[in-house]
Amino acid sequence: MNRLAVVIPVYNDPNGIKTTLDALQSDSIMKIVVDNGSSDNTKDVVRRYQVKSDAIALQEELGIQSSYAARNKGVKKSDADIIAFLDADMRASEDYFERAIEEMNDRELDYLGCNVELGLPDDTLVGRYNARTGFPVEQYLEEQHYAPTCALLVRRDVFEEVGPFDARLVSGGDREFGERVHEAGYKQGYAEDATVYHPARTSFESLAKKNFRVGRGFCQKQRYYPERYGNPGIPPKPDGPSGGDDEDEPDSIFTRLAFMFLSFAMLACRGAGYYYEFFFGEERDDIPAPTS
Structure with missing residues (x-):
């Protein structure tokens, strides 16, 4: 049976991490929250959840201000066979991880991108504009060989061979990593039936x-x-x-x-x-x- 850990980077987003942890209630899934130097009460929110569950770990990445550095810290602190990534402010469907792992095992995949649905927390013109495109994950995988880190599962062996995310990048580290994985010959795929929910950006x-x-x-x-x-x-x-x-x-x-x-x-x-x-x-x- 595959052991799973979910890595969630967060920075100054107490409401976002609350939303995500509320959606991940199962104690069978290890959640590794990596705080990237928050100056508000984000860590206190996570600690309140830790009181209720032993399946939540809080780590800190203070050396490098980068979501990719935070994700790398989470990978290092986990010994799971499969590592999933979510953003703080996202929700996953109840069977998200079950469907994703089943897809990885059935198709012998090493790297899996999943379906992302954008929701509108506020009905604004900018939000509707952003939601029309969403995340065309399947297209990203077919054309550019990557999936966004908000809907990504990777086997630990992949990191051990190709290395971590490039923490020097402020954006695009998901694509750079995915292309490295593809060039190394690992098998990538897409799971349409495994869905995560991401709020659309509603302000210009x-x-x-x-x-x-x-x-x-x-x-x-x-x-x-x-x-x-x-x-x-x-x-x-x-x-x-x-x-x-x-x-x-x-x-x-x-x-x-x-x-x-x-x-x-x-x-x-x-x-x-x-x-x-x-x-x-x-x-x-x-x-x-x-x-x-």
């Missing part, structure tokens, strides 16, 4: 910040992996959704024009992030490159 500011980080992350990947991503200074052509294109047409001309504006605005945010990193970013020699 939050979606813009995300796209700014995405742009920065791609420039960083070029800096560290030019043989795979090209030379810094030449941004890539858009190869994925910026947060809101979909085959379904919006209901009105106003909404359609608003979505078009948001699409251009998010593309501009990615470009701004890219050139910000190109001109002002520095190579992180203080953080080691991922090695097995």
Whole structure:
């Protein structure tokens, strides 16, 4: 029987980690929450859950401010055969892990991406725009050989050979890791019937910040992996959704024009992030490159 651990990075998000731990009630699943230096009461929230359950561990990653560094700490602190990743603010369906592990075992997969459904905590235009695209995980796996870390399961053997996530990256570490896994010859797959629920970003500011980080992350990947991503200074052509294109047409001309504006605005945010990193970013020699 496969032993499973769920790694959940968190930073200054007490409500988000509460949502996730409320959804993971089973004591048969080990939850490793890795706090990335929160300055609020996030750790206190986790400790209250620890009083009720021995299946929750709280770790801290204080050396590197990075969700990827936090995930790496969780992997190191677990001895499970399969490691799943969720974000703090997500919920998983009751049979999510059962279906995911069954899919991995039946198809002899080493790396599994699962279905992500975006919900609207607030019905805003930006939220509806973000929710239209969601996470096309199956497309990511087919075209770019990765799944987002919010819906990912990986066998421990994979980390032991290809190394951890690259903690130098502010964004895009899930893709870089997934491509490394693919290049090493491990078998990847997608589980449509295993579903996690992620809240859509409902404000322009939050979606813009995300796209700014995405742009920065791609420039960083070029800096560290030019043989795979090209030379810094030449941004890539858009190869994925910026947060809101979909085959379904919006209901009105106003909404359609608003979505078009948001699409251009998010593309501009990615470009701004890219050139910000190109001109002002520095190579992180203080953080080691991922090695097995």
